[in-house]
Amino acid sequence: MQVVVFEDAKFDNLYPLTYMRPTFMLKCGHTMLYEKIVRRFKGTKVTYIVRAMIAAFMKEKMGSDVINNANQIKSEDTLFVNGALLLTADIKLELNGGEEIAVAANGDVIYARANKATVAKAYDADITKMLSNLKTALKKAVSEAYLVEWPWNLVQKNPFAIEDDFKVIGKGGVIEGNLHPMASVLGDKKNLYIAKGADVQPFVCIDVTAGPVIIDEDVTVFPFTRIEGPNAVGKKTQLFGTNLRTGSSIGPVCRVGGEVEDAIIHGHSNKYHDGFLGHAYLCEWVNLGAMTTNSDLKNDYGPVSLIVKGELMDTGDGKVGCFIGDHTKTSIGTLLNTGTMVGMMSNVVGNGGVAPKYIPSFSWMMNDRFFKAQKSMETAKYAMGRRKCAMGVEEEKYILALKDMLKEDVKYWVRKTTVL
Amino acid sequence: MDIAAVEAKVIEVVVKVLKISADKVVPKAHFVKDLGADSFASIELVAAFEVAFDIEMEEDAALSVKNVGDAVKFIKKACDEQGK
Incomplete structure (x- = not known):
């Protein structure tokens, strides 16, 4: 029996977060969905x-034998699992148990369990066709499992996912790293896990009264940081006097300061300075300049809308911040409106006013006008090099292909905002 | 588009973007040293040329053009290649 985690055709609902990763590599809680x-x-x-x-690109990153390996997929009885599934401990999903398929109310396949013969018959390189074949071949099962469909779903579910990860990791009350005697823990220490190599310095306050806190390996929490659970701080992250309010997942290898609430920050992204980040999702290698601030609540407390696949969409949620793609940078003093989508490899230059709610990938935004990004690849490589990381050959090819795919979007916004 | 028409339009765009008088926009005028185009203005100029001529220009190559005369040649070539 094997498990095949699949990305279905709805990956583009999650742009710009899924430009540089499959759906199952999105982060929710302390871990990514596939983890x-x-x-x-x-x-x-x-x-x-x-x-x-x-x-x-994924073969380069994860190994060619584990990505789209048709021979492997057809070689065994298989449990197919949708990569958008938020697999928390309360979700029943068995490896063995007979052939069946669980389909959500909107028709999305949650999981399918099929024997080798059924898999071989249903297999198609087109995932949509294969899922359709499996729907035809297998008996239906009921599942209450949750599939992430839109970017803000990840932020909504993050506090719950952190609590779930904390329980599953099972190290509540374990202090392997250094908790300085002049740091204080409010609440039951069973809600706190400090991993080996972590260093929690004096005058840090960790409040676990409302939820657990995970401080992972080699994290440094500098003085005057306040962490309010549920919260998860990933490996080698540094917190600089951060007001880290509930519901955030950060890291690994991030540098975070200022005020952060209900935010998910992928590895190698920095928000070093003051400024508020709330109900937000930052992909990898993002850098927010000092005093970059996003709104996550409208002044009329109404539901927040944002641009998804070129259309304004009502999230139905009153607390929605910003979503920022990989390698994007903001300048000092950038102000992002409630529900702002910022693409990948963009450069957002604040001018004192609030930036537009949509900033395309591979663009520069300055003075409310858009321009094609300059030297974005060189900047990305330089930023990675500073952390002793290198861009892969396939990764670079993929980014260039994305740039080509998205060039009409950039062109549209450049022309729309260039007045002669 | 012939070279004279390209030149006239280039001058028109430079005057508008850099807010300078047309008599300064001569073929040998250096965008940075003579016309005061800083890095932001240079990016604005590239975008404005693309819109004005309805062409696409490779960013790095376009930004490497130093003076008005070379810009006219560069844009003329792009117009010819892109059938404008």
């Missing part, structure tokens, strides 16, 4: 199905 699946089925072979365009 929760791998953890549940520890010891079982897991491979992945991703969109064709990102496959070579």
Whole structure:
């Protein structure tokens, strides 16, 4: 029996977060979606199905044998799991148990369990066709599992996912690292895990009364930081006098200061300075300049709308911040409106006013006008080099292909805002 | 578009973007040293040329153009290649 985590055709609902990663590599809680699946089925072979365009990059990143490996997929009885599944401990999902398929109310496949013969018959390189074949072949099962469909879903579910990760990791009350005697913990220490190598310095306050806090390996929490659970701080992250309010997942290898609430920050992204980040999602290698601030609540307390796939969409949620793609940078003093979508490899220059609610990928935004990004690849490589990371050959090719795919979007916004 | 028309339009765009008088926009005028185009203005100029001529220009190559005369040649070539 094997597990195949698949990315279905709805990955573009999650742009710009999924430009540089498959759906299952989105972060929710302390871990990425796929890590929760791998953890549940520890010891079982897991491979992945991703969109064709990102496959070579993912093969470079994860290994060619585990990505879109048709021979492997057809070789065993298989549990197919949707990579958008938020697999928390309360969700029933068995490796063995007979052939069946669980389909959400909107038709999305949550999981499918099929024997080798059924898999071989249903297999198609087109994931949508294969899922359709499996729907035809398998008996229906009921599942209450949650599939992430839109970017803000990840932020909404993050506090719950942190609490779930904390329980599953099972190290509540364990202090392996350094908790300075002049740091204070409010609440029951069973709600706190400090991993080895972590250093919590004096005058840090960790409040676990409302939820657990995970401080992972080699994290440094500098003085005057306040952490309010639920919260998860990833490996090698540094917190600089941060007011880290509830519901955030950060890191690994981030540098974070200022006020942060209900935000998900992928690895190697920095928000070093003061400024508020709330109900937000930052992809990898993002840098927010000093005093960059986003709004996550409208002054009329109404539901927040934002641009998804070119259309303004009502989230139905009153607390929605910003979503920022990989390698994007903001300048000092950038102000982001409630529900702002910022693409990847963009440069947002604040001018004292609030930036537009949509900033395309591979663009520069200055004085409310858009321009094609300059030297974005060089900047990305330089930023990675500073952290002793290197851009892969396939990664670079993929980014260039994305740039080409998105060039009409940039062109549209450049022309719309260039007045002669 | 012939070279004279390209030159006339280039001058028109430079005057508007850099807010300078047309008599300064001569072929040998250096965008930075003579016309005061800083890095932001240079990016604005590239965007404005693309819109004015309805062409696409490779950013790095376009930004490497130093004076008005070379810009006219660069844009003329882009117009010819892109059928404008």
